[in-house]
Amino acid sequence: MRAVCWQGTNNVQVETVPDPKIINPRDAIVKITSTAICGSDLHLYDGFVPTMEQGDILGHEFMGEVVELGSAVHNLKVGDRVVVPFPIACGGCFFCKQKLTSLCDNSNPNAFMAEAIMGHSPAGLFGYSHMLGGYAGGQAEYVRVPFADVGPFKIPDGLADEQVLFLTDIFPTGYMAAENCDIQSGHIVAIWGCGPVAQFAIRSAYMLGAERVIAIDRVPERLQMAEQGGAEVLNFEKVDVGEALKEMTGGRGPDAVMDAVGMEAHGMGVEGLIDKAKQAVRLETDRPHVLRQAILACRKGGTVSIPGVYGGFVDSMPMGAAMNKGLTFKMGQTHVHRYLQTLLDRVQNGEIDPSFVITHRLPLEQAPHGYEIFKHKKDNCIKIVLKPGQAA
Amino acid sequence: MNQSIKVEKTVTIDKPTAELYRFWRHFENLPRFTRHLKDVRVSNDKRSHWITSGLLDGTIEWDAEIIDDRPNELIAWKSVANADVDNAGSVQFKPAPGDRGTEVKVVTVYNPPAGVIGDAISKLFGENPKQQIGDDLARFKMLMEAGEIATNDGQLSGRRNSKD
Numbered sequence: 001m002r003a004v005c006w007q008g009t010n011n012v013q014v015e016t017v018p019d020p021k022i023i024n025p026r027d028a029i030v031k032i033t034s035t036a037i038c039g040s041d042l043h044l045y046d047g048f049v050p051t052m053e054q055g056d057i058l059g060h061e062f063m064g065e066v067v068e069l070g071s072a073v074h075n076l077k078v079g080d081r082v083v084v085p086f087p088i089a090c091g092g093c094f095f096c097k098q099k100l101t102s103l104c105d106n107s108n109p110n111a112f113m114a115e116a117i118m119g120h121s122p123a124g125l126f127g128y129s130h131m132l133g134g135y136a137g138g139q140a141e142y143v144r145v146p147f148a149d150v151g152p153f154k155i156p157d158g159l160a161d162e163q164v165l166f167l168t169d170i171f172p173t174g175y176m177a178a179e180n181c182d183i184q185s186g187h188i189v190a191i192w193g194c195g196p197v198a199q200f201a202i203r204s205a206y207m208l209g210a211e212r213v214i215a216i217d218r219v220p221e222r223l224q225m226a227e228q229g230g231a232e233v234l235n236f237e238k239v240d241v242g243e244a245l246k247e248m249t250g251g252r253g254p255d256a257v258m259d260a261v262g263m264e265a266h267g268m269g270v271e272g273l274i275d276k277a278k279q280a281v282r283l284e285t286d287r288p289h290v291l292r293q294a295i296l297a298c299r300k301g302g303t304v305s306i307p308g309v310y311g312g313f314v315d316s317m318p319m320g321a322a323m324n325k326g327l328t329f330k331m332g333q334t335h336v337h338r339y340l341q342t343l344l345d346r347v348q349n350g351e352i353d354p355s356f357v358i359t360h361r362l363p364l365e366q367a368p369h370g371y372e373i374f375k376h377k378k379d380n381c382i383k384i385v386l387k388p389g390q391a392a
Numbered sequence: 393m394n395q396s397i398k399v400e401k402t403v404t405i406d407k408p409t410a411e412l413y414r415f416w417r418h419f420e421n422l423p424r425f426t427r428h429l430k431d432v433r434v435s436n437d438k439r440s441h442w443i444t445s446g447l448l449d450g451t452i453e454w455d456a457e458i459i460d461d462r463p464n465e466l467i468a469w470k471s472v473a474n475a476d477v478d479n480a481g482s483v484q485f486k487p488a489p490g491d492r493g494t495e496v497k498v499v500t501v502y503n504p505p506a507g508v509i510g511d512a513i514s515k516l517f518g519e520n521p522k523q524q525i526g527d528d529l530a531r532f533k534m535l536m537e538a539g540e541i542a543t544n545d546g547q548l549s550g551r552r553n554s555k556d
Contacts, residue, residue, distance in 0.1 A: 005550030015550035024540045055551030072539065090538035094406045094492055106534040109542045112523055124542065134544045146542060 002388065003057045003140035004367040009047030012058065012371050014364060020136065020144035025072035028148030030084060034161040035062035035139050037367070037374055037384045038169060039195050039262075040309050044128070045371050048263060048279075049311050051113060051131040060086035060126040061168045062138030063161060066152070073149045082152035084145055085336030086169045087123040088135065091150035102333035107147065108133045117312070122333055139367060141388045153340045156348070162355035162385065163347055166200070170383075171354050172339035174200025174260075175207075177307035180330035181256035183208045190214045190245055190254035190297060192290040194222035194233070196357050196383045197307050198260035202229040203352060214248060216241055218266075221380040225357070245297045253299035261290040262308025275315070288314035295322050306331035360384040365392035396503040399521045403529045406493035407536050409485040413464045415536065416483055425531040425541065427524065440469075452476060478503040496532070498525055 005015045020029055038061050043049050063083040066076050076082070088108075089101035096104050104123035108114060111121035113131040124146075127137015136143065145151060155164050174197045181189055189205045191198050194217035205213045206229075215226035216234045223233040234244050245254060266289065275289060291306070295318050298304055304327050322329070346352050359382045362370050366386075373381045405412060415421050419440045423429040430445030437458075444452045454475035460468035460482070468482035479502035486495045500521075534541045 003548075003550060007550075013550070017550045018548045020548055021546070023543060023546055026538075026540055053549070053551070055549040057549060088542075090534070090542070092406070092537040092539070093533075094404070097406070106538040107542050109544050111530055112527060115526075133542075134547060136544075136548055147538065 001141035002364060003136070004059060004364065004386075006044060006052055006056045006058055007054055010045060010375075012045060012368050014367055015055075017057065017140075020142050022068060022070045023144065024146060025070045026147050026149055027070040028066055028073055028076060028145045028152065029068040030062075030064045030082065030138075030143050030145055030152065031067045032062050032064040032138055032141060032143060032388050033081075034064070034165045035059050035364070035386050035388065036165060036168075036170075037061075037139070037370055037386065039197065041127075041371070042375050043263060043309060043311065045375060046264065049129050050117075051110075051129040051134075053130060053134075056127070056130075056134070057136040057140055058127045059137035059139030059143075060128060061165065061170065062126075062143060063155070063165050063168065064143075066148075067142070070148065075149050076152060076154070080152070081155045083155060083164055083167045083340070084126070084138065084143075084152050085172075085340070086126055087333055087336060088125065088133065088146055089123055089150050089337060090147050096150070099335055099338040101150075101335045101337040103335075110134055125333070139364065139386060141364070151337070153337075153344075155344075159347065160355070162358060163353055164344065165385065166196075166354040166357070167336075167340055167343055167347075169334065169336065170196045170357070171200045171343055172336045173197045173307050173334040174202075175204040175339055175343060176332075176334050177201045177258050177260065177305050178204035178208050178210075180303070180305035180307075181205065181208075181210075181258065182303050182328075182330075183210050183256065185209060186211045187255040188212045188214065188249050189256045189258065190216065190294070191231075191258040191260055192216045192294055193260035193308065194219065194226045195260060198258070199225055199229060199357050199382075200354070201258055201260055201307065202226055202231045206230055207346070207351065214245065214254065219377055221359075222377075222382060225382060228356075241293060242297050249299070253297055253302065255299055256303040256305060257294040257298045258305045259290045259294050259308045262306075263288075263310050263312075288317065292316070292318055295325075295327065298325065298327055300325045301327070303328045303330060307334070309333075357383045358385055362386055363390035363392050364388040365390075396501055397521060398499065398501045399525050400497065400499045401522060401525045401529055402495055402497040403526075403533050404488050404492060404495050405533045405536050409464045409487055409494045412494050412496060412536060413467070413485050417461075417467060419469075425535050426528045427531075439472075454479070496529065498529060500525060 001019050003017045066080045087102040089104040090106040093105035102123050108121045108124035114121035124133025189210045202213050213231040215231035218237045364386045370384045419432040431443040433441045455472045456469045466484045470480040481500040484497040488495045531541050
């Protein structure tokens with residue numbers, strides 16, 4: 001089959017690789033009909049995530065048709081159309097039972113690597129680093145899905161791929177980020193970054209009752225999409241974000257702040273240059289500019305919600321501000337499984353059509369071009385859906 | 393005289409103590425989740441024969457005897473006198489607080505002999521025996537909680553010059 005393979009920093013290639021096979025009784029093989037490139041794929045592309053290996057198959061936002069089932073999967077049948085959550089969850093451990101599926105104890109065969117760096121291992125993920133399982137991803141024609149009796153979620157007839165594909169990651173990720181804001185009536189929420197996750201976080205914050213959402217970025221088309229979702233927008237290259245947020249919130253600061261940027265934030269001024277230099281020589285693995293600014297902006301007693309991905313270490317966190325202002329931090333990889341039904345309901349009842357975020361549709365064969373334009377935000381690119389089997 | 397090596401590792405498994413004890417008490421089950429045991433043959437209620445795998449120059453075998461057995465609490469074993477590898481181990485099952493299943497603690501001790509077998513044993517237990525025991529326990533947990541052991545063995549990729 002054809003698959004998008006990581007060949008090194010800034011280098012992905014579509015290669016011919018062997019078709020996946022059932023390995024464990026709870027596995028399924030899914031023939032992929034639609035698959036997307038995610039912002040966290042760019043962290044891999046940019047070479048900032050440790051334990052990638054040349055040749056790894058990327059992709060963790062995918063859906064398709066079940067074509068083969070292991071002997072222990074009884075709730076699916078061949079031909080079912082499914083979306084597959086990006087964290088792999090066993091369904092039987094303490095964390096899965098509490099629907100904290102991105103913390104599954106049993107899905108990462110390389111847990112020892114994660115334990116060495118983080119103390120404990122989160123769930124294995126599709127198409128990510130070896131530290132998080134080394135599972136082949138879904139930017140391919142077929143994928144092996146472990147614990148298929150727990151992950152894949154059947155899609156009812158009448159919904160197009162593009163309406164449900166993002167249930168695999170970015171819609172639940174944006175929704176969980178908004179849920180983590182603990183939004184109460186009258187609350188104002190600020191969000192850094194207007195990428196695809198942020199677009200869903202903005203809309204989710206309104207679904208959960210936010211009074212106002214203020215979105216911060218510098219890319220015009222992303223700010224425009226945020227505005228279409230009801231957000232007031234700030235361009236951080238044009239205004240002092242901290243000051244502007246204070247002015248817009250009666251001096252209080254936003255009740256909750258979201259960092260939807262993560263480890264590769266573009267800092268401004270001297271601080272940004274120092275972080276960039278440190279990251280280049282690996283003195284710090286992540287550039288936490290946004291997180292620092294969000295902590296300072298947040299109102300006293302407010303909540304900092306972090307959907308943006310961090311991989312390692314950050315320097316110079318304003319812990320004094322966080323502590324003395326009594327902030328609450330909430331974060332984590334998304335427990336996708338717990339949101340599938342409720343978010344599907346919102347799609348089905350017409351509250352949201354997630355396809356709004358798609359700017360590009362490309363054949364799988366054009367994935368290298370897709371990564372290039374997504375990374376450099378060329379051609380107004382915000383979200384790319386790849387179609388396997390389509391002529392290049 | 394080599395120093396004896398002792399390793400302890402604990403994991404919490406979300407299953408009742410009785411179920412975990414029962415599985416472990418059947419030593420034939422151990423190779424299902426340990427990396428280096430190829431086979432354990434149980435001769436009688438006390439005695440068993442352990443065969444390792446994964447060594448370049450063949451297998452190492454020894455006889456072991458159960459020296460303590462408290463149902464749903466503890467099993468302890470020890471290699472019999474004159475075994476090639478003088479080793480002992482125990483597994484303890486303790487209910488975890490808050491209805492979270494069972495804390496399973498494994499302790500192993502071995503005295504690596506001198507010479508060829510000693511070198512092979514060192515290879516067997518690796519440079520980091522604690523991690524090996526930890527990995528075995530992680531696989532035990534997977535088998536008990538998930539019914540199978542998560543793996544990416546045979547995982548495909550676009551690696552050039554590789555067979556996988």
